[in-house]
Amino acid sequence: MPGAAELCGFLDSKNMRRGLITRNVKAAVDIFHERFRLTFSPALSREFRPYKPDPAPLLHICSAWEVKPSEIMMVGDSLKDDVACGKRAGAVACLLDESGRYDSPEYANVDFKPDFKVSSLLEIHSLLEAHLTCHLDPQTCCGQSSHSMEKKPY
Template sequence: DILHCIEAWGPDEQRRAYEAIARFERDGLDRLQIMPGASELCGFLDARQISRRGLITRNVKDAVDLFHQRFGMKFVPALSREFRPYKPDPAPLLHICSTWDIPPTEVIMVGDSLKDDIVCGKRAGAFTCLLDETGRYGPHDSLPEDVKPDFMVSSLPEVLSVLEEHFDLAPVSVAESRI
């Protein structure tokens, strides 16, 4: 984990390393894209009046701000790399739960990293859903118990099914129920 590794270095080495990372990230901002299915997932949540959605990323705040501007989706809180400690520590997710004044047992952490996202969610006591688009983690049953997510999907649209099948979601609006 490069971020944890850098923290062990001296101040000058840290500064140079963070500057190099920042250069790569600035270059990447021009190519920033939304993950397939993200708009549909947010629309699904909006239709059910589920407005609480947070973001925990190892990207810098500038990338998060650009994401919000470019794609019109808002995640509050949106915790970037500047929030410490980093995931897999549960602190970022616990901070979001505290901000929302709800227990972690009422939250689902969806992420594409077993060692960061899922471990963070499990340590916080939340439900977890691993997004494994390429199948790199193998079958759900093959994962070690200490990192096994509650759910595993291969695309964001599959998260809709997980939410509908396993959670008591807020009712749809009256206008939508008449359609």
Template structure:
């Protein structure tokens, strides 16, 4: 996400010749001025006027067994072949679009079955309600971009009494990681993409979507799995990484000018 060293001086090093003292003082004053200017510059916070959330695994506790779902759709051999060549993960909707209509229908039914199971077990992510209350208190807009279906988004709103607008599901085309849904939200809000921060738990979907749109990005990585060396060379890297929504809450307060 987005040192100083100290060393002890020997006594004889403190005995500067008189003709070196003016130069030393001048250099010292120059260094202080540079440090002061850097400090003043770094204290200027970027303005954030809206927060866009992923839903599954970000606002809600992850319950869908994605590897099992992908294997059911692709078959084990193709699943492991894709995983080996794609460190960021599988864009399953992309692969489904390349299938025959009959196979597409079967694949979408597999997804629907897994998502139904996920809805039955739906839980709010720790820290989500406090975070939304905080954003409300600052009049900061909040939206959702998810690759889940609209019925799941509606169910989320109803169960937890939380409101996100716009809340774009996979019925909105093109879906993330294309930047179109995030740019649509920015246009709806009347804000610039760099005044929005996108947070989600996926490099390939959430971070890529945010980066392509020109937004600030934050990766939610609860378990530290993205610390693995295999993610070192991915195309899109987040501006920030947190392990919880509570940490993201602190990040917003400390690092940004939250002005609606």
């Protein structure tokens, strides 16, 4: 996926964790981790229920990380599943719309609107740099449950 390695490198440089929620099978997640050497933990596959858009998978990650949902960002390419999951959990939601399909007027009045919308994973890096605030000293920011996003609509 274009920009994934760069985004993960940025997150690593800030000691920011990353999790994965997918409807794919665990074997596919394992292949992804192995092939791209990008580890997401926890990585919840379709074996975890209930599925998105239920907030349970994201709340499970928050519990595992011992953070509040408002301290994380849910990034996904589906308004119906990913953004709804994030918003229902109380997280910041970022819609990845690589094709521009959500620019259509039919999506103007959806139940759950993202806090941010990007067209590539590389834009998330810029978005985080522009909106991330640290509750600790920014010079020594550790990323351990210490970040929040300044919410501005897309």
